[in-house]
Amino acid sequence: MSSLKDVYEKKEVLITGGLGFLGTNLAHRLVDLGAKITLTDAVLPQYGANQFNLDGIRDKVEINVNDIRDKSAMNQLVRDKDFIFHFAGQVAHNDSLEDPFLDLEINCSGTLTLLEACRKYNHGAKLLFSGSRLQYGKTERLPVEENHPLRPKSPYGVHKTAAEEYFIYYNREVGLRTTCFRITNPYGPRSQMKHSKYGIINWFIRQAMDGNTIEVFGEGKQKRDYIYVDDLVEAFLLAGIDGKTDGEVFNVGSGVPTEFKEMTESIVSIVGNGNIKYVEWPENYKNIETGDFYADISKIKSVTSWNPGIDLLDGIKRTFQFYEKNRDHYW
Amino acid sequence: MSSLKDVYEKKEVLITGGLGFLGTNLAHRLVDLGAKITLTDAVLPQYGANQFNLDGIRDKVEINVNDIRDKSAMNQLVRDKDFIFHFAGQVAHNDSLEDPFLDLEINCSGTLTLLEACRKYNHGAKLLFSGSRLQYGKTERLPVEENHPLRPKSPYGVHKTAAEEYFIYYNREVGLRTTCFRITNPYGPRSQMKHSKYGIINWFIRQAMDGNTIEVFGEGKQKRDYIYVDDLVEAFLLAGIDGKTDGEVFNVGSGVPTEFKEMTESIVSIVGNGNIKYVEWPENYKNIETGDFYADISKIKSVTSWNPGIDLLDGIKRTFQFYEKNRDHYW
Structure with missing residues (x-):
């Protein structure tokens, strides 16, 4: 099998949601691999876009600010791209309960805009999509494999x-080369740290660094x-280069179950600050709690050489x- | 079990797409049953709305002209309704290939508008939805039961x-009382007859009545x-009165397979005009042909007393x- 550098060097790559957490971490790696990168992002307030995420690679990427729902812009941007990573999205589960219409607009209409642009102007690109473990909803069996029922607990999950x-559909009926991930709980550098709406580990790291008390339910x-x-970035890159991933859906996670208590204690211990308080489950969280979750990642491991x-x-x-x-x- | 009259008499009923084929046929029956009926319809050009569909019951129903995507209107209209039949939709498979965004707007955003209105203003209504056999796409086994894979051949099927x-979701997580049908090929009085985009039997009846040659592929x-x-109307009424249908999806069809040739010959014979010509499959139809289709209707027959x-x-x-x-x- 070719190395990632062989495949991605000098290739044209488009990343939607390109200034956010996933987008910029992928961009850093793709700069190392010598790809030609275009980042598109709407830079909506409260979302993850942050110019500092590009610190060190700012002059090695093109940035195009536009909404994913902007058809004219997307019709231009998809042209001549070899790889398109679709990360633009409304990503807060709870926000979708408050305003399901915005979630529909961004997560469905935005996605349709990208795919229609490719149908019209770029049939050859490999397209990769970031779905979520929240598509599954309440878990019935563990670990969760891709055939587990999809019974999401929010419009976010329905829309993903x-x-x-x-x-x-665009793979099966139109012939586009598409691959979908259902991602567990991602964390790491370059995620926004201003609110708790997504990225629980990142949020708890901030709480510990600020010397706050972390509430565990x-x-x-x-x-x-x-x-x-x-x-996660490595999984996207490896899935991108393999034709056997076309039209397929994969769980992507560590496959390792970790108790909330262990995760929180590890953070407080590593940060060396903050403390933990155990509190009752709030009423409104009971409704959205999915039960224990960890993914069966054997499918992606068997189809690609990926291993977290x-x-x-x-x-x-x-x-x-x-x-x-x-x-x-x-x- | 109570009779339909016992249940629907004096009940408040809202029908979306209320001036169309399904909506007005249901309205005629509900007038017989003594229900208080409100019809809402956007009266979009090219769709099925036709005031003559209400001939004979015009003074026994309320009409409210508004788009299903009009949140303020729907927030008002759902109040105090006992039954809501959701038939408003973009219904042409081929049009969804031409303009998937309009299909998304009407079939998803419109549906979300109705359900959010009920979440806020009417938790008690029984809601019934008209989905389609086109959600299944190419058939893998016959007869098609509800667990058959959903691999639609158009954005219309994805959106339905x-x-x-x-x-x-609104049943499972919000507690609304919802029931979904996947309808095979419906036909009958009060369908539009101006174009061939939906209702093949109706269209062929017109062709025969006009003395035209009907092309069969x-x-x-x-x-x-x-x-x-x-x-079909009877199936909706019976599903509406039974709590066991809450949160369930049902195929609704005759369950009887009929060859295209037999259907067409029957029309020409009954109408006593027109003729049939057998022609090659057009190229663009090959892509959307689903293969033979007939539904397994045992689920709805076992849960309700319905029998076509x-x-x-x-x-x-x-x-x-x-x-x-x-x-x-x-x-």
Whole structure:
């Protein structure tokens, strides 16, 4: 198999949501691999776009500010691209309960805009999509494989599945080369740190760094599957180069269950600040709690050579070190 | 079990797409049952809305002209309703290939508007939704039961499934009382007759009545499942009164496979005009042909007392008689 450098060097890559957490971490890696990168981002307030995310590679990428729902812009931007990573999205589960229409607009209409642009102007690109473990909803069996029922607990989950259906439809019926991920709980450098709406590990690292008390619900026994962003980026790159991933959906996570209590204690211990308080489950959280979750990642491991390599302690350390150094740009 | 009259008499009923084919046939039946009926319809050009559809019941129903995407209007209209039948939709498979955004707007955003209105202003109504057999796409096994894979061949099918997911989500997570149908090929009086985009039997009846040549693709061997609108209306009414239908999806069709050739010959024979010509499959139809389709309707028959009673010959006769009498209002 070719190395990633062989494949991505000098290739044209478009990343939607390109100034955000996933987009910029991928961009850093793609700069190393010698790709020609265009980042498109709407830079909506409250979302993850942050120019500092490009520190060190600012002069090696093109930035195009536009909404993913802007058809004319997308019709231009997709042309001549070899790879398109679609990360633009409304990403806050709870916000979708408050305003499901905005979530529909960004996550469905935005995705349709990208795919229609490719149908018209670029049939050859490989397209990769970031879905979510929240598409599954309440878990019935563990670990969760891709055939687990999809019973999401928010419009966000309904819309992510509809967007995934678009990707699969455009592969099956139109012939576009598309691959979808359902990502567990990602964390790492370059995520926004201003609010708690997504990225629980990042948020808790901030709380610890600020010397705050971190509230853990119940006894902290609920299990989650945390994936470090560099591992996730590697999964996208490896899925991108393999034709066997066309039209397929993959879980992407660590595959390792970690109790909330263990995750929180690790953060407080590594950061060396903050403390933990166990509190009752708030009423409105009961409704959206999915039960324990960890992913069966055997499908992506069998189709690609991907294997997540960064364990939770290492990942928390790297994340903490990044924000310790760059705090001013994220607080 | 109570009779339909016991249940629907004096009840408040809202029908979206209320001036169209399904909506007005249901309204006629509900007038007989003594319900208080409000019809909402956007009266979009090229769609099925036709004031003559209300001939005989015009003074027994309320009409509210508004787009299903109009949040303020829907927030008002859903209040105090006991039953809501959601038939408003973009219904042309091929149009969704031309303009998937309009299809998304009407079929998803419109449906979300209705359900959000109910979440806020009417938790008690029973909601029923008209999905389509086109959600299944190419058939893998026959008869098609509800667990058959959903691999639609157009954005229309993707969006109907997304709308269905909304209905199921709002039942599961919000507690609304929702039921979804996947309808085979409906036909009968009060369907528009101006273009061929939906309702193949209706369109062929017009062709025969006009003395035209009806073109049948290939040898006319492809099987379809045709359901007469009165049977379909009865299925909606029976599903509406049964709590066991909450949160469920049902195929609704005749369950009887009929070859295209047989259907067409029956029409020409009953109408006593027109003729048939067998022609090659057009290139652009190959892509959207689903293969033979007929539905397994055992689920709805086991949960309700519904049983389709009008066979194809009888249905074609009734449809022909309606348009023979009322031709001027539909041609």
